[in-house]
Amino acid sequence: MNFNDVSERYSKFLIAVRFSNHDYFTVFGTDKTAGDVDKLLVDEAGNLLLFTTRSELSFFIEKSDNLFDIKHTKEWACSIQETIEAYYVLDLDIFKLSLDIDNEDMFDTLYTTIGIVEDYARQVNNKSLLTIFNSAAMLTFYDEMSDYFLWAKTDILSTTVDLAYLAQQFGLIYKLLECNIKVSGKIY
Structure with a gap:
């Protein structure tokens, strides 16, 4: 099963985020435990969590207990590899242009x-x-x-x-x- 199929199965997607002229990674997906609402990875304070590498993101998800749709997000994260292409590039810097x-x-x-x-x-x-x-x-x-x-x-x-x-x-x-x-x- 390729990573896009895994992403579709779990409704979780690797997103590249362009912020302050740097590229980072996070997860965006549907929280199947909360009425199928789309969410991003955040901490307890509501900060949007970004990671410099895919493996950092995967490691964080593996160790964290504060995730949306925790079961599916952890299962999805097991499939992340450093060479996987992001599903989408979220360009926050576009707000400055x-x-x-x-x-x-x-x-x-x-x-x-x-x-x-x-x-x-x-x-x-x-x-x-x-x-x-x-x-x-x-x-x-x-x-x-x-x-x-x-x-x-x-x-x-x-x-x-x-x-x-x-x-x-x-x-x-x-x-x-x-x-x-x-x-x-x-x-x-």
């Missing part, structure tokens, strides 16, 4: 990244992040991106939300994440 509405790849990455970071905010009940994600501007932006990337209701990538305002909100999201990320034993 200048927005270019003509750059479809940028907005596709933003769309997916917002969804995963919002899952994290809900998982740990981060009220500051949730306030941003639940704002009228962000809900409008996300709906417009869904119409383009997910539902194909339009063939023109556009938003009615002011790009300067969005850039400001994305910068704030990045700053809030910086305070809630723990990389292999150190907090940013």
